[in-house]
Amino acid sequence: MYIVGLCAVVFFAPADPEVRYAGTLAAAAPLDYERGRRHALVVRATDSVTGAAADLAVTVSVLDVNDCAPEFSEPEYRAAVSEAAAVGHTVLVLRAADCDSGAGGEVRYSVAAWRAAADDAAAGSFAIDEQSGALRVATPLDRERRADHHLLVTATDAGSPPLSTAVHVFIAISDVNDCWPRVERAVVGALVSREGARGVAVARVAAWDPDAGDAPRLRFALAAGGGALALDSRSGVLSLARPGALAAAAARSLNVSVSDGARATLARVKLTLAPTNAAAPRFPHLVYEARALENQAPPLLLTTVKAVDDDPGEYGAVTYSIPSARLRETFAVDSASGAVSALVPLDREARAEWAVPVLAADGGGRGQHTLVRVRVADVNDHAPAFPLPEYRAAVRRDRAPRLPFLTPSAADADAGDNARLLYSLDEGEAAGDAAGLLAVDPLTGAITPVSPAAVGNELSLRLHVYRLSWGRHRVS
Incomplete structure (x- = not known):
């Protein structure tokens, strides 16, 4: 047996008697169509006795089978496209090669979303030409809704059985200024006071812009008529500029515009004048x-x-x-x-x-x-009272009659008419041996003898005092 290249020649005794010797050409190793489609061989027959030889040229053609999957030119693809791109705009062209021949070398492309169950919208935004591999915009793009897309593009050959290869495609959506600035509240309340210090912040207009990079560029402006207030153009903070002008400013609302340089949105600032403690309480009577x-x-x-x-x-x-x-x-x-x-x-x-x-x-x-x-x-709630339980007095015999010799004075804690007193002596048997001999002044209580018999004798008497009004309280 002789081995020439990838082939081997095996000699054997043929069954035909007219043919003395014969040989079979067989592959000595696996053949690969992609590495070599034709093999040129020379088969030599040599006489083992004389050494004479004869050569035969043999060409071996290798037939292809679908044993190669398509291969992309890049391990992954990345591209950027504007959200303003029109439907049908080509984002990029993917290339996949298949070294098989015939139907096995024909490649078709398809696109799907990576993890499609959770990202069906991404696949619908793009379409791919199955023959050329051109990836195009299929629906209008909106960066504010989705800033990037992760796709999976598959290249499949037409062999039997078909073989395929997938590659990841990352597409970033670039922004255009297509959104209006937005304010958190269309109406912002501001409580202001005439007693506030200049520069004190009273409110803030908060705004944002969905467009990428526009938020730092937002600028705030105060409409005419806001002289009592000042507005920071970058932060949207309203502060007191002239507190004395607040009386007029508080009667209306002010408009604040928020602009990104191309579009502007208005917010309304409603001013409320805070009460001030300008006056103190006052009584009409001191x-x-x-x-x-x-x-x-x-x-x-x-x-x-x-x-x-x-x-x-x-x-x-x-x-x-x-x-x-x-x-x-x-x-x-x-x-x-x-x-x-x-x-x-x-x-x-x-x-x-x-x-x-x-x-x-x-x-x-x-x-x-x-x-x-x-x-x-006063209420008549007290009775008159003498300061002493009894009074004693001595009268000279030569004392002139009708001259007071004793003035017991009673007191009443009440006031006014309730304290006016009236004095009197007991009459009848209660007067004892002083009956008819002594007299008392009803207003002053002064006691005087009225008979010479009263002088030189020891007499006892009972003196009473009364209120003149508010009831009669008797005290002896």
Whole structure:
């Protein structure tokens, strides 16, 4: 046997008697169509005795089978396309080669989304020409909805069985300025105060732009008529510029424009003028007079104080209080209505007049005081009383008649008519041996002898005192 190249020649005895020797040409190793489609061989027959030889040229043609899958020119593809690209625009052309011949070398392309179950929209945005491998835009693109796409392109040959290869394609969508700036709130409230310091921030217009890179380029501008406020063109922060002009500015809303350089959106700033504590509460009277009968059951309404405050809102709301903790044990004031009441029965004999200060304060802490003067009116609740249980006096014999020799004086803790007293002596048997001999002045209580028999004798008598009004209390 002789081996020539990839072939071997094997000699054997033929069955035909006319043919003395024969040989078979066989492959000595696997053949590969892609490495060599034809093999030129020379087969030599040599006489083993004489050494004579004869050569025969043999050409071996290798037939192809579909044993090669298509191969892409790149391990992966990356491309960028504008979101403004028209449908049908070619993004890139993919190339895959198949070294097989015939149908096995014919390549067809298809495209699908990577992990299509979760990304069906990506596949629908692009289409590929199955013959040329040109990847084109299939639907309008929107970078704001999707900034990049991950596709899987497959190249499949027409052999039997068909073989295929897939490659990853990454497409980035480049931005164009096709979106309007957007504000977080179309109407922004701003609470401003005339007492605010210049430069104090009062509100902020927050905005953004879906376009890539446009957010840092946004610029804010204040419409005409906003002289009381200043607007930072980059941050959208509104601050006080002239607090004194707020009275006019607060009567309307202001427009703020937000621009990305090509498009602008408006936001409305609604100004609300904050109340200021410009006025303090004031009472129409510095002193309120109140009169109350003593011994009345509590709570006893004495009077109502009323203060006014010209400020609106919470700064104009007035509350009342009694600053003195000691007086709060006896008196109270309703914090809302200003009604002043006595918490305990008042006793004129203990204290006939009270001075109760009342404070009116507004929501900003400003206040004013007034005084409630309470005069306690008397009630006839005390009986007259002599300071001594008995009185003794000696009268000279030569004393002229009708001259007082003793003036017992009684007292009554009540006031006015309730303290006016009337004196008298017992009459009849109760007068004892002084009957008809002595007399008493009913107003002063002065006792005088009315008969010479009264002088020089020891006499006893009972003196009574009465109130002139509000009932008669008798004291002996």
